[in-house]
Amino acid sequence: MSALSAGLRRALPRLNRRRVIPAAAALAVLAAAAVWAVRPAADAWTSEDLRLAGDGVELDARFYLPADRDGKVPAVLVAHGFGGTKDSVRSDAESLAEQGYAVLTYTARGFGRSTGQIHLDSPDHEVKDASLLLDWLATRPEVTTDAAGDPRVAVVGGSYGGALALLLAGQDQRVDAIVPQITWNDLGQSLVPGGVFKKSWAGYFFGNGAATLTLGGSGRGQEQGDPACGRFAEDVCKAYLQMATTGVPDETTTALLRESSPATVLDKIKAPTLLIQGAVDSLFPLSEADANAKGIAAAGTPVKVAWFTGGHDGGEGPGTDSDRVKYLTLQWLEHYLKGEGETPGDAFTWSRVAGFSAMDRDLVTNGYSADAYPGISGTGTTDVTLTGAAQPIANPPNGNPGAISSLPGIGGRLSSLLSGGVAMDIPGQHANWESAPLTGSIDVAGAPTVSLRAASPTGEATLFVKLYDVDPNGTSTLSAGLVAPIRLTGLPADVTQAQPVTVTLPAIVREIEAGHTVRITVATSDQAFLSPATPAVYTVAVESTLTLPTLAGTPIADPGSVWWYALAGVLGVIVLGLIVLLLIRRVLHRRRDVTVVGEHADTPLVVKGLRKAYGDGFVAVQEISFTVQRGQVVGLLGPNGAGKTTTLRVLMGLTQPTAGEIYVFGHRLVSGAPILSRVGALVEGPGFLPHLSGYENLKAYWLATGRPWEDARFEEALEIAGLGESVHRKTRKYSHGMRQRLAIAQAMLGLPELLVLDEPTDGLDPPQIAEMRRVLQRYATDGRAVLVSSHLLAEVEQTCTHAVVVNKGRIVASGPVNDIVGDSPSVQLDVSDVPAATRVLEELGVKSVQTEGESSLIVDMNGTARSEVVASLVTAGIGVDRLVPRRRLEDAFLSLVGDNSRGSGDR
Template sequence: DAMQKAISANGAPVSVDWIAGGHDGGDNETGRVEGRVGDWFDRYLKEDTGADAGPAFRVTRTGGVDSTDGAALLRGASGDTYPGLRSGGRDIALGGGTKTFRNPAGSSPPAISAVPGVGGGLAQLSSLGVGLSLDFPGQFARFESAPLDTSVRVTGTPTVKVNVTASGDRDAVLFGKVYDVSPDGRQQVLPHQLVAPYRITPDQQGKPVELALPAVDHEFDAGHRLRLVFSATDLGYASPAEPATYTVTADGPLTVPTAPAVRTAAATLPWWTWGLPAAAVVIAAGLLLTARRRTATPAPDPALTDVPLQITGLSKKYAKSVDRYAVRELSFRVEKGQVLGLLGPNGAGKTTTLRMLMGLITPDEGEIRVFGQAIRPGAPVLSRVGAFVEGAGFLPHLSGRANLDLYWQATGRPAEDAHIDEALEIAGLGDALARAVRTYSQGMRQRLAIAQAMLGMPDLLILDEPTNGLDPPQIREMRDVMIRYAAGGRTVIVSSHLLSEVEQSCTHLVVMDRGRLVQAGPVAEITGSGDMILVTTAEEVSEPLAEKVAALPGIGSAVRTDDGRGLLVRLDGATTSRLVSDLVRLDVPVTGVGPHRRLEDAFLTLISGGAA
């Protein structure tokens, strides 16, 4: 709607299509839309005056069934001008007064409007008069009109003024929707399965606020009623995990846009579609059981409130596999201020672990808790997590600063919460922020992506291969960025194949192999153990002397250090004290003896079960 206004104001030809089902609507309209686009290009790019560019406004919806094959039919309307979202408003009085309801702890069970992956199918069924939405008692407020004297075709965005308050001086998070209710009240249909989310801040509460309901194209038949519902939860959205009580008063009528200039080409819904409530209840019950299994969230653990991450018994099987695990019985804990390196060979389960940590996939067993909150897809605590995985997509023609500003605006959070300047100072991009991103080197793009992940200064920052494609100076700069970020008491988890960099930048390590935990602990503890001894000498050690040391009983190998002023000795049965005695006997000018093992040595030893 906003794009139409801007394009039209600029003098360019513009037409608007509202498409049934949206992104989740299936293939009903694919051919028509592609044909419409092709005709438009013929008319305005090829300047073919004979091409039919179509009406200025067209809306389609699914409705009716073809009696020959049972397929859903498309129907809709069109107009010579685009009406906008609020054309021809009609006020419809609502009854209900003031309602009080609750958001349950953990926002579970949630109300059901649409289910990801089948939303288009549900929208088609709703157009056929089959209601599949569920609201749970005590979790919603309902306001209802009297039966309609005549049918009303709603095309656009209904609006209503409400007065909302929330307990505990907190935001009220609500989900608004308008139902079509049958004359007997036994069946309600949610047009296109659409809801609108609202966040009403404390400064907006206690006074009338105008809310826009979802934009729909739906005909309410005579005798039917309009039912306005505000729910505290919805399966398609994250809700606050903390319990809260909301009070809502509908201060004004429900204003519905009727778009009088739009000509309909459709009949009303067939009478028999209102006789399907039993089927709807069965389907909705199945969806409810699935949703509850997928969204049930354990209560927060107060003992872990200050712990950035605790993973317990985490397991994830490969798709369609009975016994093959990507991650199996993984457990570890991360504390504040740590830079944790997640290491493992390809196929160790690192990326699967990170995807579960970010709520992108759900574990089969075990749990992940971030600051005491259990992680589920859309968990509110994920707002405290920043992530950089597989690079970030930037608009190349905009500056680095403009890209970050647009990204933060898209989150819908207040500008002052972004802490952009602080993130940029840590990332160290300097004057480059004013330049177009297309002029950036790979290293600068990586640092801009890190800055984007840092927006809001999340308490837990996850970086997956942040040094990919960087040269040595850029890698050193990235190392400094991670260290500076954690220095403020925040936590960084980094997955990388560059063991030397992990050794220099990380304070702690988690080593995985074949989906299991091999070892976890401080870097110094992991690299300092083992059988590799560093012997330093007062003068350069000759190659023949190194060979004599290697031939000693209980010694596996002995090689000179790069500068020649020492030996790396691998013990194979001998003790450190025995080694020192033998070195003195051979007149080796020893100045120091101590354990030595590079992270690479430790890593190879761990993942090979000690055989390396």
């Protein structure tokens, strides 16, 4: 227990002022760093909430201004996605404001705290509202204007907001640049692709619009409309109900969706357009942006396209992608709005999944760029041959059970959409056509095409065509969960009579690796779409040629490579620092005091005024001075805790003295001084590697000295150890005495000129002690010297030529043993009558008489013969039991030990 607590005390740093201050300082620095890291950064913008007038509605808006602006700044109108509010685009708005734009965000009519009803980006409503906001921007004194009432403004927005940007730019020529993201070209085509109603997405959004009825929309208190329609305008609501019921939009619905489609205004868009579209988007796939890009480019307006790995299904995408999108957006605005920076070129950038992100276990992508936008048919094509016969597949009633391709609105993990996992087909309801394993990998980027023939007893069929990437283990992946729905009419009942129909699959970005196969699956149902309610069995045959568009690009340099330079920099600094340190050390080493104190040059050991105070203020030794000459065996005698071990520790360079000097053969001794190589030591007991034998231990020790093998004088040392055959046993099995002897032998390896032994006889038995005495005396005869410490008087007396007596860290006596051990002038007398004896003795003229105990007297004789004292006492009739002559060393030592050796502490 005590050993444990002692260990703990040693392991835990003691708290004292010297340690507390640096520790507190370090803690303070750490805390400050932590606070700095999490501190709220001062905003680089100011904002105000406003209620602005739309076309007959009141719009909830917020206007951001950069905090440090010089004069007027261009403005950016940021529009939110369907179901969002001005708060959904808050972070985009803030970062744009930080870039020095005046930013206006607002909640579109029918959402959040804005009044009015949802008209699906109708040119007569939402787009007009936005035009009025431009009017308002023109009135702001902070905003740059191109002409009176014409603000310098860009419109940025995703999805619902992206379509608004396109429609507004088509309708209002004051718009100077637009960045529509993940948005549609033709809403009818998006919601009813291939004539099949995209029920999941449509329902998801319809629910979203209706939900705002209960979520604060009603709080404004004007539209307490139809519960079936929520905040949707009546015509929009009707259109949805009609379309969702039949699955086929009627004329009115088609017209309404057409109204809300940028497709109608593309030729009027004059604002440079940056189109950003996601590759993991089953709502508005890449083809929508492609149509927009073509339409706008046809009007001669600058247009640039970028794809990223994300979208309505995939979200923002990996960090590299969102960084790229942000960079492109800022570059676009900077040039076309601020008039700064070079013209953003035609370069088309896209990204492809590269693997797992090490940090969050999601996907990471690599960016690629090509000189120009290639559209969705790639810059090249690769044909893959499919095999498989015509197969019958069943259409389940009401599309149930239905195959799964994606999970609209759930926002599943990107990785599950791109590495398989979600998609599932129902047996009996699908047929497969598969290629042979690919001989080389194919970089697919665009919309693959395939031809198929179908037959149906009803003359009609709704089919879902999908492309699977199948790895050698059979795991199939429906890239991004994209399917091509197709509704065929006028089909024959027999497949042999059917005409081939070319199906354009959704555009994907994927590398299909060598060894993988490509599978075309034709299914009859999909949970994301509305399929015919009546059961039927179709027969489908897929033609053998699948055309895959390919695209070659140059990888975009990873901005992360800068970190490697940083690493090289860090390493460089460290190496440089190391070199500087070594140089400084070398200089210091050269400058160190190597002078030999001539007067001590032939003296093995001179200790002068040694003092050691520990960190906690405890003074272990002070004013210790003594000398060890050649030929001497000096005993350092003192009770436990007198400071013997501390002195020896300093002597071996283990502990730094607080004051005082030590010279070994005239060389000043500091920690690790080479002169220590001429000193052999046993300090604080033996220290051996327990798993080695005694012999191996001595060998390992000598190896560590790096000195020539012959100098070790192994045989002599082993003889002194006297371990016999035990020298080849592991030291952990040694007794205390054996270890002690081995340690003495180790100290004697190489026959050092000064031998320092701490309690050498500890653990030895009497014959061994006697032997050790002889060994030490003999050792010192050859011009060498020995310093032994001991708390045993007899040992020092018998072994040493000289003695230094220490107590409580100070020297109390020193000199040749014979001098200090010699007779002391005092004797101890045991007498029968103490008072009488005292009287008699005082008459005899002794120096002093002290009573000790009941019957003892300590008498300083002052030259009086002992025989005379005894005679006088006996004559006086006092019985003398005992007379013991005392010795000086004993006097000194015992009085010390008797006094108090307790409480002097571990020195």
